[in-house]
Amino acid sequence: MLSKKWRREFPLHLMILPGLILILIYSYVPLFGLTLAFQKFLPGRPFFENPWVGFDHFKYVWDMPNSLRVLWNTIYIAGFKIMLGQIVPITIALLLNEIRKGWLKRGVQTLIYLPHFLSWIILGGILIDILSPSQGIVNQIVKAFGFEPIYFLGDNRWFPITIVLSDVWKEFGFNTIVYLAALTGVNPSLYEAAVIDGANRWKQTLNITLPSILPIVILLATLSLGNVLNAGFDQVFNLYSPSVYESGDIIDTLVFRVGLEEAQYSVATAIGLFKSFVSFIMISLSYFLAYRLANYRIF
Template sequence: MMLIPGLAMLIIFSYIPMAGIMMAFQKYIPNRGLFGSPFIGWSNFKLLLEYPDIGRIFFNTIFIAFMKIVAGLVVPITMAILLNEIAREWVKRTFQTLVYLPHFLSWVLLSGILIDVLSPSSGIVNQVLGLFGAKPIFFLGDNAWFPYVMVISDVWKEFGFGTIVYLAALTGINPSLYEAAEIDGAGRFKQTLFVTLPGMMPIIVLMMTLNIGNVLNAGFDQIFNLYSPQVYESADIIDTFVYRMGIQQAQFGFATAVGLLKSVVSFIFMSMSYILAYRVANYRIF
């Protein structure tokens, strides 16, 4: 009985909309509906492969997503190790709470903050750079800077949440290993290198393999709220491209074909990640 509401929402919002996949093989006409629009086979997919910017869009997606995955592993692990070295519990919990708070803020709110902070005319970042004689940088309007701003801001927002996972992994390390290392003359750095990191390795490998499934998810909410036409060259990803084609230009069939292709590739990567997680980290979903 308790599962019925959740199952109902899953069926209504996840399974029933799958009928819309038919649009990928149609020249969808809204007034004719899903079952009245003409069937055109693989034409939308052929158009997709011939689209001049599709290679760049896939590259942007994979490039930004890959950098987020790498940074999203390195930064939380480092932060968890540093927090674990703090002796006073109240200080540790205070820092943990502060870095965890941005996770609860939406990208709509954070995008407004970032636009103000990174403004080339009045942003605090450019004002600080100006003190050192640097010229103003249009971080959100320069193709060379935009992808890295996306990665840094995403890591800042989410690394506190990831830190909790690795702090939990640290609690599972046997304290006697640190005592034995200290007796052998190992300082804090060598204890971290030879006790802490090996003890965290199973969860690190698990998180790394599971993140393979997100290699085509570069963050629609973040990029949509921060990008502009002048940075399409480096900022346009699959999800924003689907939004523009489907919602703004009303090419519903073509947009559905792009989204379906992304879903199929993501499914393959996700299946691979779970297989690797089982074989490498002995992690099983079912």
């Protein structure tokens, strides 16, 4: 029996072998480099001959004048991305679910889904042109109504809002598909019974649709907690400038500047290790909550 099962499942194990090898090479082997956070990096010396400094780099990072501000910016931006990244797709999915013309529904889905496939290098250039205070179409409209132009990417008050809204615009189409798939699993007989009882579309949405997809909503919301320190390096790096470091500098951009521009590799590794440690805790918490609230289990 065991031999027959092994012969049946062996090709499946071979199929996942390349993926496991890639994960081993690019995700686990580099973990040895984390020891750099506890060493003083000296170029030219063998890696394990660098002097050990304990937690000095972590203390240095904590004493940096902008460390708390960067941490707050990261949590603030990532938190609003997570929150709006749930609310907007659910709302759009509910609205699309009410469209009865198939061609219109598919057309809207395609249009809102397209930005997901564009990189932030492309979208960053587009946003810089659109939001330009002098020539951008958005500020042309603002000035047409008699208001002063807004420096969306150069004003600390507007930059976090711009980052959050542009990220939601880029990704809500992709997330909407998940909720549309969940809506297809709602039992149609429930709606038929509701119509007989005199419930309108709004009552059907409140009492049937939303409760039916609530487990999926809870699952995706809890799993997104693992990204609480991922505010989006690609997006912020392509849109920010020194004038908005106060409100737009996040952990990943700080690591980039400290590690690659200032060549403080040990300090950058310490920051990255701190972020990974917190993310590990949040991911563990999110899976625990997903199991408790939505009965979600990997195995």
